[in-house]
Ligand SMILES: Cc1cc2nc3c(=O)[nH]c(=O)nc-3n(C[C@H](O)[C@H](O)[C@H](O)COP(=O)(O)OP(=O)(O)OC[C@H]3O[C@@H](n4cnc5c(N)ncnc54)[C@H](O)[C@@H]3O)c2cc1C
């Protein structure tokens with residue numbers, strides 16, 4: 419029986435203000451896919467879902483890049499090398515591999531960036547068509563993983579809301595420009611719902627698949643409790659259908675979601 | 681130590697630990713994480729005749745030692761349950777309880793009638809106590825006469841064992857328990873979640889999409905124990921207790937209060953294998969507190985006063 423397991427923390431590093439990345443190791447992490455997540459035990463009543471920021475299948479190592487927003491994430495961020503994290507993992511439906519011959523945009527906002535980095539790390543090297551990475555943050559000190567992308571041979575375009583780094587504004591304008599040049603493109607995006615709603619609207623009608631990774635408050639994390647739902651198609655007279663982020667997501671195809679209800 | 685529990689109409693549990701409805705899906709979800717056949721039973725997610733959408737998200741909110749939920753009984757409906765979930769449930773070597781819900785008396789009866797013929801289902805749990813739906817459900821759960829009507833129709837629809845799940849959100853929950861026993865209920869399960877609410881300060885809104893929700897987890901254990909205790913001293917049928925169970929000691933508290941078996945819900949989200957751990961530890965914990973058998977513990981903390989006063993058998 420494959421229950422929860424304890425993954426050993428092998429590295430901890432502060433990556434930005436209130437952001438910590440832990441690398442954890444366990445053989446059960448070997449077949450983790452970008453976009454999937456770990457449901458992590460903390461002192462609270464519920465586990466906390468965190469996406470993989472990087473995955474080394476061979477070593478069974480995965481990264482967890484956590485922004486401290488409350489007691490659960492603060493507890494995770496305070497763990498030390500040599501301790502373990504109790505987790506259910508890997509969970510959920512990750513990204514489908516991109517078509518290597520189609521232009522590819524990776525669009526991340528805030529702590530939505532880590533799963534996109536793991537996608538780039540896994541599939542970027544074999545990508546033949548042009549690729550474009552757009553990272554959004556509130557301010558310069560909160561830009562995540564730009565150096566990691568650079569190390570993996572791509573220069574990300576950075577946007578900050580206050581203009582303290584890169585282009586002033588959000589990821590939306592650069593994405594719009596990219597889409598006008600690449601109507602046959604494919605898109606992967608993760609970030610706050612407001613950003614994803616814009617990405618969804620902008621990408622209507624493009625030729626390639628649009629994959630959006632969503633967040634929702636979770637109970638079980640494994641599909642049993644129906645807590646983690648997002649409004650989806652088909653929409654009926656009395657409301658939308660609801661799909662589970664933990665098992666039918668976190669990664670959804672754009673067409674699956676009912677944005678007017680989100 | 682033998683942990684077998686003998687319940688009415690030949691319903692036999694291997695042990696007194698049952699997965700609580702709504703926290704264990706329809707079974708297959710947890711099959712990867714739990715050896716389901718080791719459990720005493722599984723109560724599946726509430727089933728209605730037609731699919732129910734459920735409430736808008738967010739549907740869960742963590743509170744100190746507890747969990748608020750407003751799932752709203754989302755379920756795929758009876759036909760989908762029979763086509764997609766029943767085949768898996770037939771393969772289980774444990775008691776499967778169908779938790780049934782409806783907007784009307786007839787809807788409850790329709791589900792009971794259809795599942796009466798389904799071999800996967802060993803017993804029913806009539807849920808008249810979910811705080812998360814406005815029409816039906818709870819309106820039956822807070823009115824002994826209405827509860828009686830639901831149970832009477834369900835009794836006509838099936839000869840399988842039936843328990844009725846009682847709400848804690850009324851002053852005297854035992855009045856409903858007494859009414860449904862009179863209508864033919866074989867057992868009582870208690871408690872469903874305690875209605876509550878949280879405010880999301882960041883959004884200046886009720887935290888849950890359903891505005892109010894049901895509180896579960898350790899926070900409600902004292903409430904649950906008291907209601908189980910009060911019901912067990914008033915009805916002659918077995919009581920299945922639940923609410924905040926985390927450990928074998930918690931199980932023992934429910935047994936001593938008068939429950940013959942228990943259900944375990946919210947803790948499974950943290951520890952999917954906790955029910956198995958409890959089953960393993962239970963004989964030792966019973967022995968540690970001086971019990972030679974499971975049966976001996978049931979009702980051991982009951983005070984005789986009420987039975988004497990009202991001439992009820994203990
Ligand atoms: C699939 C998925 C992947 C995620 N990946 C990451 C990641 O890589 N890095 C990261 O920093 N964060 C990620 N999050 C968000 C992270 O789960 C929350 O920030 C965290 O649960 C907050 O817990 P807390 O105790 O610190 O905060 P609190 O706000 O005190 O949490 C209270 C409750 O709300 C829940 N909650 C609060 N915010 C969120 C949220 N945004 N999404 C889901 N549940 C929430 C908590 O789990 C907890 O049950 C992800 C969420 C999901 C659903």
Ligand SMILES: Cc1cc2nc3c(=O)[nH]c(=O)nc-3n(C[C@H](O)[C@H](O)[C@H](O)COP(=O)(O)O)c2cc1C
Pocket residue numbers: 637643645700701702703725726747749751753779807810845871872873895896897898900922923924925943944945946947
């Ligand atoms: C997410 C969630 C969903 C639930 N769904 C149902 C349900 O469909 N039918 C039902 O009778 N009870 C439902 N319940 C109530 C539980 O079965 C149980 O009565 C309650 O949670 C108390 O037990 P616990 O503290 O061990 O969780 C649900 C509880 C939770 C937390």
Ligand code: FES
Pocket residue numbers: 635636637638639640641642643644645646647662663664665
């Ligand atoms: S968190 Fe329980 S179904 Fe997704």
